[in-house]
Amino acid sequence: NAGVTQTPKFRILKIGQSMTLQCTQDMNHNYMYWYRQDPGMGLKLIYYSVGAGITDKGEVPNGYNVSRSTTEDFPLRLELAAPSQTSVYFCASSRDRGFGTDTQYFGPGTRLTVL
Amino acid sequence: GQQLNQSPQSMFIQEGEDVSMNCTSSSIFNTWLWYKQEPGEGPVLLIALYKAGELTSNGRLTAQFGITRKDSFLNISASIPSDVGIYFCAGQRSGNTPLVFGKGTRLSVIA
Numbered sequence: 001n002a003g004v005t006q007t008p009k010f011r012i013l014k015i016g017q018s019m020t021l022q023c024t025q026d027m028n029h030n031y032m033y034w035y036r037q038d039p040g041m042g043l044k045l046i047y048y049s050v051g052a053g054i055t056d057k058g059e060v061p062n063g064y065n066v067s068r069s070t071t072e073d074f075p076l077r078l079e080l081a082a083p084s085q086t087s088v089y090f091c092a093s094s095r096d097r098g099f100g101t102d103t104q105y106f107g108p109g110t111r112l113t114v115l
Numbered sequence: 116g117q118q119l120n121q122s123p124q125s126m127f128i129q130e131g132e133d134v135s136m137n138c139t140s141s142s143i144f145n146t147w148l149w150y151k152q153e154p155g156e157g158p159v160l161l162i163a164l165y166k167a168g169e170l171t172s173n174g175r176l177t178a179q180f181g182i183t184r185k186d187s188f189l190n191i192s193a194s195i196p197s198d199v200g201i202y203f204c205a206g207q208r209s210g211n212t213p214l215v216f217g218k219g220t221r222l223s224v225i226a
């Protein structure tokens with residue numbers, strides 16, 4: 001059972017480039033989330049999804065886009081990368097009831113540097 | 116946005132010692148969670164607390180949901196080297212609101 005998988009593990013982007021961070025879960029979870037973690041800080045929610053076809057903004061959505069065409073996949077898109085988007089990105093999923101009341105399972109993270 | 120104040124920021128302790136850390140907020144949360152993050156990994160849920168005053172254990176870990184619903188505590192007894200990591204608290208106001216995370220407590224255990 002793979003759980004939550006994220007690709008790539010590391011990426012360096014130039015300012016203005018775009019990329020998609022991939023996230024897949026094999027637990028048939030309805031809820032999926034994208035967080036960013038800046039050095040010395042807690043996680044901040046970027047976007048979340050309560051099911052296929054439904055997405056909503058979290059605390060820090062600017063500069064990002066998401067889609068949820070299937071239950072399993074929840075890609076995060078950066079259109080015009082900026083140095084402020086240098087961070088570690090975590091994808092997570094949970095079965096139901098949303099957010100913390102049901103255990104969130106986290107992926108291993110994608111470390112992104114924008115130069 | 117809402118913030119959780121987590122302290123201490125970091126701790127260096129001897130193996131076998133007990134550890135205490137806490138998380139406070141200026142507003143009420145109805146759920147408190149404690150996560151551990153190891154290097155290069157995502158956070159893993161340790162303990163979830165759903166009721167004010169609740170005291171819950173998971174092995175050597177014990178967490179408490181403060182009576183005021185504005186704080187929570189995590190204790191680790193008889194620390195071992197594998198306890199090393201960053202411990203995050205997270206709060207949730209209600210079942211439909213996002214988690215708010217603290218900045219973490221970095222724990223180092225000296226053998």
